[in-house]
Amino acid sequence: MTSITLAQGDITRQTADAIVNAANSSLLGGGGVDGAIHRRGGPAVxxxxxxxxxxxxxKGLTTGAAVATTAGNLDAQWVIHTVGPVWSPTEDRSDLLASCHRESLRVADELGARTVAFPAVSTGVYRWPIDDAARIAVETVRNTRTSVEEVRFVLFDDRAYDAFSRQLG
Incomplete structure (x- = not known):
């Protein structure tokens, strides 16, 4: 069974087999987690x-999909890039957010990764409400068959950490 743990801080400072990047579809870097991973990972990423x-x-990576690259200068072997959905008050895109987590775990299994660090996908500039994102992320990881031994959600601030903590009970 996969252990789910929480950490607060900078995902680029984590040690894991794979670090998940909340990427934009271009895969060429951006703001938030994506920019931080590209900066710290260096030119290899x-x-x-x-x-x-x-x-x-x-044409870029589609929303809900995942793909891996080297981790460059990060303390990991791989970066798993996934494109989260933009939150919409008029359209339920929960399945796409769940797919980000499922597909990242599928890629991690293909790589043989045992530890995977996830950010709170889609909760930054994509505006997904943190409580709902935490629910979807935790439920999806709990319900996905994987060989990954530890999934660590790395949350940037108290609000995100508390939301994920509530979901873990």
């Missing part, structure tokens, strides 16, 4: 993303 864009992902 961007080079690997450019290679993906030049091959299988010419």
């Amino acid at each position: 961007l080079d690997a993303c450019r290679a993906l864009r030049a091959s299988r992902y010419g």
Whole structure:
């Protein structure tokens, strides 16, 4: 059974087999977690993303999908990039947010990763309400068959940490 743990702080400072990046569809970096991972990971991460864009992902990565690259200078072997949905008050996109977590775990299994650090996907500039995002993330990890031994949600602030903590009971 997969252990789910929480940490508060900077995901780029975590030690794990794989670190999940809340990427934008271009895979070429951006703001928030995405920008931080690209900055700390260094040019190797961007080079690997450019290679993906030049091959299988010419139009970018679709929402809910996941793909891995090297982790560059991060204390991990891989970065698993996933594109979260933008929150909408008029359209239920919960399945896409759940897919980010399921697909990231599927990629982690393919890689043989045993420890995976996730951010709170879609809760930054994509505006997903933190309590709902925490519910979807925790439920999805609990209900996904995986060989990953530890999923660590790395939450940037007290509000996010508290929301995930409530979901873990």
